[in-house]
Amino acid sequence: MHAAVVTSFDSAPRYQEFPTPVRADDDEMLIDVLAAGLHPRVRSQADGSHYTSTDELPLVPGIDGVGRGPDGLLRYFVLPDTTMGAMAEQTIIDTRRSVVLPESSDPVAIAAAMNPAMSSWVALRRRVKFQAGQNVLVLAATGNAGRMAVQIARLFDANAVIGAGRGADRLAELPALGASDTVLLEGDPADVAHRLGRAATDVDVVIDYLWGEPTAAAMVAVVTARADRAKPLTWIEIGSVAGPTAAIPSAALRAAHLQIVGSGQGSVSAREIIAELPALAEQITNGTFDIDARPMPLADVERAWTDSAGTNQRIVLVP
Numbered sequence: 633m634h635a636a637v638v639t640s641f642d643s644a645p646r647y648q649e650f651p652t653p654v655r656a657d658d659d660e661m662l663i664d665v666l667a668a669g670l671h672p673r674v675r676s677q678a679d680g681s682h683y684t685s686t687d688e689l690p691l692v693p694g695i696d697g698v699g700r701g702p703d704g705l706l707r708y709f710v711l712p713d714t715t716m717g718a719m720a721e722q723t724i725i726d727t728r729r730s731v732v733l734p735e736s737s738d739p740v741a742i743a744a745a746m747n748p749a750m751s752s753w754v755a756l757r758r759r760v761k762f763q764a765g766q767n768v769l770v771l772a773a774t775g776n777a778g779r780m781a782v783q784i785a786r787l788f789d790a791n792a793v794i795g796a797g798r799g800a801d802r803l804a805e806l807p808a809l810g811a812s813d814t815v816l817l818e819g820d821p822a823d824v825a826h827r828l829g830r831a832a833t834d835v836d837v838v839i840d841y842l843w844g845e846p847t848a849a850a851m852v853a854v855v856t857a858r859a860d861r862a863k864p865l866t867w868i869e870i871g872s873v874a875g876p877t878a879a880i881p882s883a884a885l886r887a888a889h890l891q892i893v894g895s896g897q898g899s900v901s902a903r904e905i906i907a908e909l910p911a912l913a914e915q916i917t918n919g920t921f922d923i924d925a926r927p928m929p930l931a932d933v934e935r936a937w938t939d940s941a942g943t944n945q946r947i948v949l950v951p
Contacts, residue, residue: 635692635720636933641680644937653716653724660724661701667743668697668718670947694718698739706733721951731909737917744925744946745916752781753912755868755895758904764789769832772841774802781839783921786810794831829857838867844875851884861888869894
């Protein structure tokens, strides 16, 4: 069979022949892959920078996808940490880490949206006790996952959803997705802090894909501007596009009823994640979300790696 194969962490995967994987137990299934999303998480897997990465090469990247097995059923699957990923004509899945999809599901839309949507969906379902009527701030709301977070918070009946991010043009698209207010995270830092504090005085939950220095600054701005500092504020750290570490001032933790939690592999069990997938897949199949997906042939994986850099469009590789 053919697959996208990583032979060096310093270069993009290449389309080449690769041995067909063999199932090891009764819970596994060899499936024909129909679509696999090129997510930021896949990039970090392929360059060895993700916190779950090992130095084992060669590897086939891809952490999830849509495929059809010998039983004829259409499935969305999530792969464990493995060197045999989804970006191949065939892969091995654990059926316990998959959900059967309606035949009406679009494999490209499912492969494009499940991963970025899952981050905020699982965070609001499993990491915090989110309640209808709460106010949400999404940091990095102009990114793919951030755009999905705005839509999911609104779907979960948030009272107000504030989208904060870079790029005025992309920010202007957020009200149509459900944002009640937007904040541009560009310009003089003092101006940014003022805009953020003014918009987020009463937020209950922050969904943070930034981390790094911007999060430290945002946290100070939000805490300082709170109308009632005794009101609980939950800060959910999901991504770190702005840096892996953030210097959080101790005063931010002492001066407000603030708790910081993380959401991702490890903090949420595979069982809990899988339990949320059917409902999320149903929403995607029903067309609930605005999804910007671009299918590309698996054979063009090297070009896909370049084309997807710096864009919010989610490329989906199709064998």
